[in-house]
Amino acid sequence: MKQDMIVILDLGSHENTVVARAIRALGVYSEIYPHDITANELKALPNVKGIIINGGPNNVIDGVAIDVLPEIYDAGFPVMAAGHDKALCEVKLAQFANDEDAIKDAVKGFVFDTCKAEANWNMKNFVADQIELVRRQVGDKKVLLALSGGVDSSVVAALLLKAIGDNLVCVHVNHGLMRKGESENVIEVFKNQLNANLVYVDATDRFLGLLEGVADPEQKRKIIGGEFIRVFEEEARKLAGGIDFLGQGTIYPDIVESGTKTAKMVKSHHNVGGLPEDLQFELVEPLKQLFKDEVRACGVELGLPYEMVYRQPFPGPGLGVRCLGAITRDRLEALRESDAILREEFANAGLDKKVWQYFTVVPDFKSVGVKDNARSYDWPVIIRAVNTVDAMTATIEQIEWPILLKITDRILKEVPGINRVCYDMSPKPSATIEWE
Ligand code: XMP
Numbered sequence: 001m002k003q004d005m006i007v008i009l010d011l012g013s014h015e016n017t018v019v020a021r022a023i024r025a026l027g028v029y030s031e032i033y034p035h036d037i038t039a040n041e042l043k044a045l046p047n048v049k050g051i052i053i054n055g056g057p058n059n060v061i062d063g064v065a066i067d068v069l070p071e072i073y074d075a076g077f078p079v080m081a082a083g084h085d086k087a088l089c090e091v092k093l094a095q096f097a098n099d100e101d102a103i104k105d106a107v108k109g110f111v112f113d114t115c116k117a118e119a120n121w122n123m124k125n126f127v128a129d130q131i132e133l134v135r136r137q138v139g140d141k142k143v144l145l146a147l148s149g150g151v152d153s154s155v156v157a158a159l160l161l162k163a164i165g166d167n168l169v170c171v172h173v174n175h176g177l178m179r180k181g182e183s184e185n186v187i188e189v190f191k192n193q194l195n196a197n198l199v200y201v202d203a204t205d206r207f208l209g210l211l212e213g214v215a216d217p218e219q220k221r222k223i224i225g226g227e228f229i230r231v232f233e234e235e236a237r238k239l240a241g242g243i244d245f246l247g248q249g250t251i252y253p254d255i256v257e258s259g260t261k262t263a264k265m266v267k268s269h270h271n272v273g274g275l276p277e278d279l280q281f282e283l284v285e286p287l288k289q290l291f292k293d294e295v296r297a298c299g300v301e302l303g304l305p306y307e308m309v310y311r312q313p314f315p316g317p318g319l320g321v322r323c324l325g326a327i328t329r330d331r332l333e334a335l336r337e338s339d340a341i342l343r344e345e346f347a348n349a350g351l352d353k354k355v356w357q358y359f360t361v362v363p364d365f366k367s368v369g370v371k372d373n374a375r376s377y378d379w380p381v382i383i384r385a386v387n388t389v390d391a392m393t394a395t396i397e398q399i400e401w402p403i404l405l406k407i408t409d410r411i412l413k414e415v416p417g418i419n420r421v422c423y424d425m426s427p428k429p430s431a432t433i434e435w436e
Helices: 016-025 039-044 070-074 100-114 123-138 151-167 182-193 204-211 217-239 252-257 263-272 292-301 329-348 401-414
Strands: 005-010 029-034 048-054 079-082 091-093 142-146 168-174 197-202 243-247 282-284 357-361 367-371 374-387 418-423
Touching: 005 016, 016 029, 016 048, 016 100, 016 252, 039 048, 039 070, 048 100, 079 100, 091 100, 123 151, 123 282, 123 292, 142 151, 142 217, 151 168, 151 182, 151 243, 151 292, 168 182, 168 217, 182 197, 197 217, 204 217, 329 357, 329 374, 329 401, 367 418, 374 401, 401 418
Parallel strands: 005 029, 005 048, 048 079, 079 091, 142 168, 142 243, 168 197, 243 282, 374 418
Antiparallel strands: 357 374, 367 374
16 A cells, blocks of 8 residues: 555544544545554554544443553654543644544644645555555455445446456346346446456346235345345355455445454454355455545546446345335336436436435325226325435435426326325434335
8 A cells, every 4th residue: 555544543432434534535544443453553554654542531432441552652653632631642632523624624734744644545546556455365366246236336346347357257136126227237337348257147036036925024125135145145156166255345434333343354244244154255345445435436436437436325125125015016117117217307407416315115005096087096106305414314305396296297107007196205213214
């Protein structure tokens, strides 16, 4: 790694990620490490220019006061402390405000004047470094990657492709619950345009067969998740022998959120997602240092299409949690078509760049309507559009009437089996973002 680094030592502050982001926004790379890192471990990290100890009244975990090791102050790095009353370091701050711009102002002098860090953190350098690191890790062996078409797996695929070319084997499993055009898009971009080694598995009948008659949301999720692993495992076995590595779209929040020193290991196990133990892969996780917005910037640097890099979040179980109750092919089709209309009209109105997540839902009940002067008895479509920062809470987007009316009109005209359109007004809480 060529980049200079500011290390943040974690004393349990919730602000750590904001501090790391603020420093990276200044163009200097920053990583968070556990409070009990030793001076030797610290010295072994590449290009450390300074340390920020970030604590506060919450320097207590499970009733035990925690602190950095005294040897850290003698390790030879400039130290800044925020909300921490150690008298040993040169620079002290009362406490950070949980605000990226305020933190940038607070740390700028320390980062550049005291630590003499160079602003050399950018995506071009990051991509070049990771390509080199992946080549060193993998050599001429093969890497298997589950390519869903989501932002993280797409960016990993593009990066690994640059690093190892044909030695990357991507597997795209279509569970039949993808949005309109999504699998086709993955094939078009990765197979046709980027010439990736892509195995496409259409497992639609398999998934829909297993889901037939299953109405319970949790059971639906379990079936989809479990079957996904079985299909991927089957493909892995076919290819096994020649494959030693598994690519993963793990990103920085996945690692930081799991907290402790053991976080990396715990998350790796979790991410492998229940693959059987006799399929033993070493993990390749080139995005594990990036925040979500940096993953997108990395995708842009790698030349991926805008729509792929800036697409809205899409749940693993896909349309399965939006086709409520027991999934039927006719309602699934109505869901896919209405969702495509919604996305098209949101893009026309510029809302795709403004609204965090938007989709349609088709419930499993019908209502009476009138069509072509005759009684109809059809499904409703529910529109949902929400804004959130972290998906823990959400507010609804207040869409202008003319846009909603246009979407309603198109859905009623173009989607068979639908006679009503409703708008979901519920924030999270009390609702969740998805309906199941
Ligand atoms: P909820 O419905 O819990 O959703 O408010 C919060 C966010 O998480 C997404 N979501 C999922 N993402 N696998 C995923 O990768 C899942 O099983 C899953 N369930 C919900 C949801 O779309 C929203 O963005």
